[in-house]
Amino acid sequence: MKRAFLLLLILIGCELWTMDYGPWTKNGLWTMDHGLWTNPAFAQSKVYLRVGSQDEPKTLNPFKASDVWSWNVMGWFYESLYIREPISKKVIPWVAEGYPQFSGKAAIVKMKREITWDDGTPLTAWDVKFTADLIMDFKIPRYISDWEFIEKVEVVDDYTLKFTLKVGCTPLFQVGTLMSIIVQKKAWEKLVQQAKESKAPLRTLLDYQVKRPVSAGPFSFSEWVKGSYLKIVARKDYWAKGKEVAGRKTGPFYDGILYKLYGTTDTAILALRKGEIDFIYWPIEPGFVAELSKEEKITVTTSPDNGxxxxxxxxxxxxxxxxxxxxxxxxxxxxxxxxxxxxxxxxxxxxxxxxxxxxxxxxxxxxxxxxxxxxxxxxxxxxxxxxxxxxxxxxxxxxxxxxxxxxxxxxxxxxxxxxxxxxxxxxxxxxxxxxxxxxxxxxxxxxxxxxxxxxxxxxxxxxxxxxxxxxxxxxxxxxxxxxxxxxxxxxxxxxxxxxxxxxxxxxxxxxxxxxxxxxxxxxxxxxxxxxxxxxxxxxxDRVEAYNNQTFSGWFKDLGGISGSIIYLQPKIKPKPSIQHPASRLQLSLIWIFIILGIAGGYYVLRKRRKKIKDKK
Missing domain, CATH: 3.10.105.10 (Dipeptide-binding Protein; Domain 3)
Known part of the structure; x- marks a missing residue:
C-alpha cells in the first residue's frame, strides 16, 4: 500500500513537471518578472506595438482591398520603387536605385539588389514586370488609372527595367506608376494563369482569398484570429532597417505589431487608459479629448486630415x-x-x-x-x-x-x-x-x-x-x-x-x-x-491618442501620426523572464506537499475514526 502511494506521488510529480501552468507561466516556466504581466507589450521578452483597431481587414488580397483596415496591415508587406518622405512629401527612390533616366518616351529604372521577400527569394525586375502586366492585362480598377499611359514594361536585366510610355510626359509616372505596389511573381503566377482561363478573369482574381501574404516589407504576416486580433512580426533581414529617411532612422526596432480588435471607441479608449494598447489606429471622437488629456501617460494629438x-x-x-x-x-x-x-x-x-x-x-x-x-x-x-x-x-x-x-x-x-x-x-x-x-x-x-x-x-x-x-x-x-x-x-x-x-x-x-x-x-x-x-x-481634424510611456518617436504629419510607426523606438527594453532551472521542481514540490498534506490529513482522520469504532 505504501509503495503504491509513493508510486502515485511520483507519477503526479512527473505530470506536474511536464504540464503547462497556463496563466501563471510563460512557455511552461514560472515567470518571476511580474512586469511582463503588467505590460503586455513586453510579453515573452518580445516588444510589440499594440494597436487598437476598430475593424479587421476585409481581405488580404491587395488587388481587391479598398478599405483602410486592410491597408493598415497589408501596407507593411508591399514595397514600391519610390515613396514619399514624411512631412516634406518629397518623392525619393526606395526599391529603385536613383531616379528614372528618360530618353524620349522610354524611362530606365535601376533597382537595389539586396531586397528579398520573406521566403528568402530576391525581389527583382521580373516581379515588377509581372505586377505591371497583371494590372494592365486585367485592368484592375484600383490600379489601372496609374498605368493607363504605359505602353509596356520590359526587363533589361534582373535589376533594370525599361518603361515605354504612350505619351511624352505625365506627372503620374513617378507619383503613380512607380509608387504602385510590387507583388511576388512566384506567389501569384499560377493563380493569374487560372484566372485568365476562367469565365470571369477579373472577378476570379479579385475574389481570391489570400491566406498568407508574401512580404518584401518590414513585417511578415504571423497570425489572424478573426474577431480578436491580427499579428505581424518584424523581419530581421529587412533591407531598409537603419536607413535614414528625412532625418529619421527606419525600423522596425521592435518585434512586431499586434492589432487588437475593438468594435467601439469606448472600449478602445478604456484599453488605452488601462495600458493594454499603445495607439488607437483611428480618429477618436471629440467628446473623449477632455478626459484623455488629463491622463499623464496619454498624449492627444490633432493633425490636418488628408481626406x-x-x-x-x-x-x-x-x-x-x-x-x-x-x-x-x-x-x-x-x-x-x-x-x-x-x-x-x-x-x-x-x-x-x-x-x-x-x-x-x-x-x-x-x-x-x-x-x-x-x-x-x-x-x-x-x-x-x-x-x-x-x-x-x-x-x-x-x-x-x-x-x-x-x-x-x-x-x-x-x-x-x-x-x-x-x-x-x-x-x-x-x-x-x-x-x-x-x-x-x-x-x-x-x-x-x-x-x-x-x-x-x-x-x-x-x-x-x-x-x-x-x-x-x-x-x-x-x-x-x-x-x-x-x-x-x-x-x-x-x-x-x-x-x-x-x-x-x-x-x-x-x-x-x-x-x-x-x-x-x-x-x-x-x-x-x-x-x-x-x-x-x-x-x-484627425484627433488621435497614444501611450507616451512605451514608445518614442511619434510625430504629426498630414493625415495623422501613423507615419511614425516604422520609426518608433521602445522606451523600455524588455526584461527576460527569469527561468530558473529549478522552477519546475519548485512548483512540483509545492503540489506534492499539498497532496501529501491532504493524504496525511485523510490518513489521520481515518485512524481516529477506527479508534472510535474499536472503543465502541
Missing part, C-alpha cells in the same frame, strides 16, 4: 439622376451645424473634394451652396429649385415627382453609431432635414463591410455616407469620377458619366507643367461641385 467625408448618390436611379433633386438636397444639408455640434469644431465644412491641408491643389473659390444660410432660407432655396424642375407637393406636404407619382422612401447607408457616431448622426440629421421639404429619407446604420460590398461590388444602393483617405497627388479627382471607373469594384460606384469631365481630367494626367495642371484640377473641382455626384460633408 474628406461625403454623401453620394446612385445615379442609375431616379430621382437621384436629376441634378435639380441633388441640388435641392444639397441646400438642406447644414454642414456648419454638423461641424459645430457633432465634430465640436474639430474640422470644417467641405464644399469641394480636395482637403484644405493639401494647399496647392485646394480650390478655395468653389461656391458654397447653402453655406451659412439659416434653416428657413435653406428650405426656401431647395423648394425653388424643385418647383422649377416640375416637382410638386401633395396636401400632406409630401414631395411628388414631376410625373405626379409619389417619391418612394429611400435609405441613406451609414456606418453604425458604435463604429462611427459622427457619420451615423450625420445620416440621421440629414434624413430629418429632408423631411422639411417632404422628402422621405431614412438613415440606415449598416456594417462597414456590408456598405462597401453593396456600394462598390454590387452597386445596389440609394445613397451612402463614407469617407476617403487620400494621397498627396490630386489624381483622385480624375479617378473617383471618371466613367472608366464606373464598374464593379471601381471607384466611381455612383455611375457619374460626363464625357467633357473625362476629357478634362484625362488632360490633367498628361500635363507636366504644374501651374497649368493646377488650373485643370481647380476646374475639375468646379465641375464636380456643380454636378454633385457627391455632396462633400466635412473635413475632419
Amino acid at each position: 474628406f467625408f461625403y454623401l453620394a448618390f446612385n445615379l442609375r436611379k431616379r430621382p437621384y439622376n436629376d441634378l435639380s433633386f441633388r441640388k435641392a438636397f444639397a441646400y438642406m444639408v447644414d454642414k456648419e451645424f454638423i461641424v459645430q455640434r457633432i465634430l465640436q469644431g474639430y474640422g470644417e465644412p467641405a464644399y469641394t473634394i480636395v482637403p484644405p491641408g493639401n494647399k496647392f491643389w485646394y480650390n478655395p473659390d468653389i461656391p458654397k451652396l447653402g453655406g451659412g444660410l439659416p434653416k428657413d432660407e435653406r428650405i426656401k432655396k431647395a423648394k425653388e429649385v424643385l418647383k422649377k424642375a416640375g416637382y410638386i407637393w401633395d396636401r400632406k406636404g409630401s414631395l411628388l415627382l414631376p410625373s405626379g407619382k409619389p417619391l418612394r422612401s429611400f435609405n441613406i447607408l451609414t456606418p453604425p453609431a458604435d463604429y462611427d457616431p459622427i457619420r451615423a448622426m450625420s445620416g440621421v440629421l440629414i434624413a430629418e432635414w429632408l423631411k422639411e421639404i417632404g422628402i422621405p429619407a431614412l438613415a440606415k446604420p449598416t456594417s462597414f463591410g456590408t456598405i462597401t460590398q453593396k456600394v462598390f461590388t454590387q452597386q445596389d444602393f440609394d445613397l451612402f455616407i463614407l469617407g476617403w483617405q487620400l494621397g498627396i497627388d490630386p489624381d483622385y479627382v480624375r479617378v473617383f469620377f471618371h466613367s472608366r471607373q464606373a464598374v464593379p469594384d471601381g471607384q466611381n460606384p455612383m455611375n457619374y458619366r460626363n464625357k467633357a469631365y473625362d476629357k478634362l481630367s484625362d488632360s490633367s494626367s498628361e500635363e507636366c507643367d504644374e501651374e497649368k495642371r493646377r488650373k485643370i484640377i481647380f476646374k475639375c473641382q468646379e465641375i464636380i461641385m456643380n454636378d454633385l455626384p457627391y455632396i462633400p460633408l466635412f473635413f475632419r
Whole structure:
C-alpha cells in the first residue's frame, strides 16, 4: 500500500513537471518578472506595438482591398520603387536605385539588389514586370488609372527595367506608376494563369482569398484570429532597417505589431487608459479629448486630415439622376451645424473634394451652396429649385415627382453609431432635414463591410455616407469620377458619366507643367461641385491618442501620426523572464506537499475514526 502511494506521488510529480501552468507561466516556466504581466507589450521578452483597431481587414488580397483596415496591415508587406518622405512629401527612390533616366518616351529604372521577400527569394525586375502586366492585362480598377499611359514594361536585366510610355510626359509616372505596389511573381503566377482561363478573369482574381501574404516589407504576416486580433512580426533581414529617411532612422526596432480588435471607441479608449494598447489606429471622437488629456501617460494629438467625408448618390436611379433633386438636397444639408455640434469644431465644412491641408491643389473659390444660410432660407432655396424642375407637393406636404407619382422612401447607408457616431448622426440629421421639404429619407446604420460590398461590388444602393483617405497627388479627382471607373469594384460606384469631365481630367494626367495642371484640377473641382455626384460633408481634424510611456518617436504629419510607426523606438527594453532551472521542481514540490498534506490529513482522520469504532 505504501509503495503504491509513493508510486502515485511520483507519477503526479512527473505530470506536474511536464504540464503547462497556463496563466501563471510563460512557455511552461514560472515567470518571476511580474512586469511582463503588467505590460503586455513586453510579453515573452518580445516588444510589440499594440494597436487598437476598430475593424479587421476585409481581405488580404491587395488587388481587391479598398478599405483602410486592410491597408493598415497589408501596407507593411508591399514595397514600391519610390515613396514619399514624411512631412516634406518629397518623392525619393526606395526599391529603385536613383531616379528614372528618360530618353524620349522610354524611362530606365535601376533597382537595389539586396531586397528579398520573406521566403528568402530576391525581389527583382521580373516581379515588377509581372505586377505591371497583371494590372494592365486585367485592368484592375484600383490600379489601372496609374498605368493607363504605359505602353509596356520590359526587363533589361534582373535589376533594370525599361518603361515605354504612350505619351511624352505625365506627372503620374513617378507619383503613380512607380509608387504602385510590387507583388511576388512566384506567389501569384499560377493563380493569374487560372484566372485568365476562367469565365470571369477579373472577378476570379479579385475574389481570391489570400491566406498568407508574401512580404518584401518590414513585417511578415504571423497570425489572424478573426474577431480578436491580427499579428505581424518584424523581419530581421529587412533591407531598409537603419536607413535614414528625412532625418529619421527606419525600423522596425521592435518585434512586431499586434492589432487588437475593438468594435467601439469606448472600449478602445478604456484599453488605452488601462495600458493594454499603445495607439488607437483611428480618429477618436471629440467628446473623449477632455478626459484623455488629463491622463499623464496619454498624449492627444490633432493633425490636418488628408481626406474628406461625403454623401453620394446612385445615379442609375431616379430621382437621384436629376441634378435639380441633388441640388435641392444639397441646400438642406447644414454642414456648419454638423461641424459645430457633432465634430465640436474639430474640422470644417467641405464644399469641394480636395482637403484644405493639401494647399496647392485646394480650390478655395468653389461656391458654397447653402453655406451659412439659416434653416428657413435653406428650405426656401431647395423648394425653388424643385418647383422649377416640375416637382410638386401633395396636401400632406409630401414631395411628388414631376410625373405626379409619389417619391418612394429611400435609405441613406451609414456606418453604425458604435463604429462611427459622427457619420451615423450625420445620416440621421440629414434624413430629418429632408423631411422639411417632404422628402422621405431614412438613415440606415449598416456594417462597414456590408456598405462597401453593396456600394462598390454590387452597386445596389440609394445613397451612402463614407469617407476617403487620400494621397498627396490630386489624381483622385480624375479617378473617383471618371466613367472608366464606373464598374464593379471601381471607384466611381455612383455611375457619374460626363464625357467633357473625362476629357478634362484625362488632360490633367498628361500635363507636366504644374501651374497649368493646377488650373485643370481647380476646374475639375468646379465641375464636380456643380454636378454633385457627391455632396462633400466635412473635413475632419484627425484627433488621435497614444501611450507616451512605451514608445518614442511619434510625430504629426498630414493625415495623422501613423507615419511614425516604422520609426518608433521602445522606451523600455524588455526584461527576460527569469527561468530558473529549478522552477519546475519548485512548483512540483509545492503540489506534492499539498497532496501529501491532504493524504496525511485523510490518513489521520481515518485512524481516529477506527479508534472510535474499536472503543465502541
